[in-house]
Amino acid sequence: MVPRQLRRRVLDLAHEGHQGIVKTKEHLRSKVWWPGIDKEAEKKCRECFGCQMVAKHFPPPPTAPTRLLERAWQEIVVGCLGPYLLVPLLVVVDYFSRWMEEEVLRSSHQMLTQQFCKVWRAS
Ligand SMILES: [Zn+2]
Numbered sequence: 001m002v003p004r005q006l007r008r009r010v011l012d013l014a015h016e017g018h019q020g021i022v023k024t025k026e027h028l029r030s031k032v033w034w035p036g037i038d039k040e041a042e043k044k045c046r047e048c049f050g051c052q053m054v055a056k057h058f059p060p061p062p063t064a065p066t067r068l069l070e071r072a073w074q075e076i077v078v079g080c081l082g083p084y085l086l087v088p089l090l091v092v093v094d095y096f097s098r099w100m101e102e103e104v105l106r107s108s109h110q111m112l113t114q115q116f117c118k119v120w121r122a123s
Contacts, residue, residue, distance in 0.1 A: 001032075001033060001034055002032045002033070002034050004034075007034055007037075010028070010032055011028070011040055011041065013027075014027035014028045014031075014041070015027075015041075015044055015045065015048065015051075018048060018050035018051045018053075019051075019054070020051050020054060020055045021041060021042050021045040021046070021051070021055075024041045024044065024045055024051075025037075025038055025041045025042075028041055066095075069095055069096040070096075071096060072094055072096045072097050072099070073094050073096070074095070074096055075094075075095040076092055076093060076094055076095065077092070077093045077095065078090070078091070078092050079091050080105060081102070082105075087104050087105070088104075088105040089102045089103065089104060089105055090102065090103045090104075090105045103118065
């Protein structure tokens, strides 16, 4: 039986590695015991972010087919890439043809808008 003042430390040691409730209890049961040990282990793991991240399974979202497009520039994606060699790029991609236009990005928001319009008009 572990003295009350050492239980927290023992619980921390058994909990190392964030292996979840079952493994933490197994570690504890193999070496020590005190009244309410299971409930304390469960509480420790339930309140631990690391254990929750290990225990939870996050399945990827289901894939959905994209609808067929009828013409170029019907749908586009606009994004910023980089920086490459300290220069960010404005990228516009046409979903229909997969054509990509890129332009070196300047810093201000107004410049971004102007560059987007320039790329858009050129396409
Ligand atoms: Zn944990």
